[in-house]
Amino acid sequence: MILASNSTALDYRGIHPNLDLALERITPEFLSSLGEERVELKGEEVYCTKFTYETIADSEAFFEAHRLYLDIHLMLSGSERVEIASPAALEQFDHQGDFYAYHGEGRHSLILSPGDFLVVFPDDAHKIKMQVGGLETVSKAVFKVKINEGA
Numbered sequence: 001m002i003l004a005s006n007s008t009a010l011d012y013r014g015i016h017p018n019l020d021l022a023l024e025r026i027t028p029e030f031l032s033s034l035g036e037e038r039v040e041l042k043g044e045e046v047y048c049t050k051f052t053y054e055t056i057a058d059s060e061a062f063f064e065a066h067r068l069y070l071d072i073h074l075m076l077s078g079s080e081r082v083e084i085a086s087p088a089a090l091e092q093f094d095h096q097g098d099f100y101a102y103h104g105e106g107r108h109s110l111i112l113s114p115g116d117f118l119v120v121f122p123d124d125a126h127k128i129k130m131q132v133g134g135l136e137t138v139s140k141a142v143f144k145v146k147i148n149e150g151a
Contacts, residue, residue, distance in 0.1 A: 001084055002119040003110055006031075006074065009117060018046050019119075022072055022143040026117060031076060034141055045146040052139045055080050055131040063090055063102040065125040068148045072119050073128065078138030079113040081130040090125055100125075112140075122148060 002012060009026035021041055025048065034050040041047060065087045073082070083106025090104035102125050111132055112118055120126045
């Protein structure tokens with residue numbers, strides 16, 4: 001997991017070439033240009049989607065994880081609480097493609113606000129969309145970055 005300021009995104013280059021491509025797009029210009037359509041930076045290997053939704057109660061949220069992709073979450077407006085845990089410490093209840101859903105207790109908790117980005121790697125199950133102080137409409141960009149090969 002990496003939690004950092006958008007202004008320091010380039011400091012994390014060198015982990016994987018696909019991640020570098022996404023980090024280079026964490027700019028005010030790119031983020032403000034996002035519309036409702038998915039933006040492909042390298043086909044299915046690196047793409048970005050903007051989401052707008054209402055935050056939810058903790059009891060409605062669940063963990064998700066991926067094995068082939070890492071996610072970069074960037075808040076554009078509003079704030080949400082996020083919990084992180086190892087998938088090995090959770091109970092899996094669903095699996096579709098590279099999406100694995102889990103129930104269980106988080107190990108780390110953080111608030112994601114505009115100007116922050118969060119990178120969650122395959123071993124970082126993440127519970128997202130949770131309310132900070134109450135119901136809030138948020139807008140968020142999520143980069144999907146393929147870093148592992150597999151079926």
